[in-house]
Amino acid sequence: MIDKKIIIAIDGYSSSGKSSMARALASRIGYRYIDSGAMYRAVTLWAMRNGLVDAGVVDADNLVASLGDIAVDFMPMPDGRQHTLLNREDVEEEIRRLEVSNNVSQVSVIPAVRHRLVALQQAMGKSKGIVMDGRDIGTTVFPFAEMKVFVTASPETRAQRRYEELKAKGVKSTYEEVLDNVVTRDHIDETREESPLRKADDAVVLDNSYMTVEEQDSWLLNLFNSIIAGNED
Ligand code: DC
Numbered sequence: 303m304i305d306k307k308i309i310i311a312i313d314g315y316s317s318s319g320k321s322s323m324a325r326a327l328a329s330r331i332g333y334r335y336i337d338s339g340a341m342y343r344a345v346t347l348w349a350m351r352n353g354l355v356d357a358g359v360v361d362a363d364n365l366v367a368s369l370g371d372i373a374v375d376f377m378p379m380p381d382g383r384q385h386t387l388l389n390r391e392d393v394e395e396e397i398r399r400l401e402v403s404n405n406v407s408q409v410s411v412i413p414a415v416r417h418r419l420v421a422l423q424q425a426m427g428k429s430k431g432i433v434m435d436g437r438d439i440g441t442t443v444f445p446f447a448e449m450k451v452f453v454t455a456s457p458e459t460r461a462q463r464r465y466e467e468l469k470a471k472g473v474k475s476t477y478e479e480v481l482d483n484v485v486t487r488d489h490i491d492e493t494r495e496e497s498p499l500r501k502a503d504d505a506v507v508l509d510n511s512y513m514t515v516e517e518q519d520s521w522l523l524n525l526f527n528s529i530i531a532g533n534e535d
Contacts, residue, residue, distance in 0.1 A: 306533060307333070307431035309446075310526070311439035313499070314453030316403075316487045317460035317467075319510055319518065323453070324435040326519050329382055331526060336376065336426055338436035338443070339406075340386040341419050343397035344374045346409040348388055355405050366414040374422070400468070400475055403483055407490035410437075416496050437491055440502035449529045450505035451522065457484050459511045 310333070312324045321337055328335035345365075346355075352368070354361040376384040377392065385394040396402070409415060416438075423434060423443045434443065440450035461481035468475050491499040501507065506525060510518045 306530070307429070308448035308529065308533065309427050309430050309444045310433040310449045310451075311444050311447040311502075311505075312433065312435040312451045312453060313437055313440050313501070313505065314435075314451075314508075315455070315457075315460060315499070316484055316491070317464040318453040318455050319460075319463065319515070320435045320451075320453040322515065323510075323518050323522050324433045325383070326515075327522050327526065328433040330519075330523060333431045333433050334426070335384060336423065336432060336434040337384070337386070338419070338423055338434055338439060340376075340394075340397060341374045341422070342410045342415070343402050343406050344386050344388045344393055345372055345415055345419070346402050346406045347393055347397050348372050349409055350402070350405060355408075358405060358408065360405065360408045360412070362412045365409070366412065369414065369418050374419070398471070399473065400479070400483065403487070407487050407494075411490065411494040411496065413496045420497075437499040438497035440505050441500055442497040445502070448533065449526060450502050451508055451525070452501040452505040453508050453510060455509060455511040457481065457488065460484050 310327070312320050314320045325335045349355050349360060349365050354365050373389050375387045377387050378384055385392050386397055387393070420443050426432060427434065427444055440447055458481065461477060461484045464484065465475065465477045465480045468480065508518065508521065
């Protein structure tokens with residue numbers, strides 16, 4: 303039915319549910335899904351494992367000098383999900399831990415890290431047919447994306463969702479810890495100099511604080527269908 307593939311950029315705050323909705327849309331329409339946050343998390347994990355993060359302070363010089371040693375990729379799984387690979391090791395589980403979440407903003411403010419990952423993301427979108435979620439996808443990675451969505455929800459709603467997720471995975475944390483992490487990351491993401499989290503002028507805003515997963519999935523699919531219909535005119 304749809305022969306013209308487009309690029310779909312889904313940006314927004316941490317734990318806004320954007321990854322789940324981006325993944326669901328991609329699988330529904332047969333596009334490739336890329337979680338760009340996972341790439342920043344993988345680089346952060348590498349830095350932590352290599353002693354380049356000390357009490358929340360990242361040794362940016364050494365990390366930048368080592369970028370050539372860090373390969374980040376994705377591997378499709380039988381259940382349709384994609385697992386993140388760090389130098390070919392499956393680190394999907396490990397990169398979601400709170401210790402990584404607590405350091406990832408510091409790593410993602412480093413311009414050379416961003417340049418490298420943005421170039422990789424742009425290469426992944428070369429043949430279109432991609433849904434990518436992150437913070438700067440509609441503004442920096444794919445400023446010409448045909449469909450851009452900016453997802454938001456209150457910090458408390460997002461912290462509660464993230465807390466439930468971690469609890470379900472058996473990860474020990476408190477709601478207060480998670481809320482603190484959400485608020486701190488929002489601040490760093492919004493105020494960093496290099497491509498801060500910002501709604502692209504042509505992005506459509508979705509506040510999903512009071513939406514069910516089904517409601518947001520169908521909202522997104524409707525938007526996609528209307529853009530495709532418009533493109534074919
Ligand atoms: O989406 P996430 O919470 O897994 O992202 C992890 C971190 O990576 C987030 O705190 C900010 C950073 N990030 C970024 O700077 N740019 C992106 N395109 C995606 C994520």
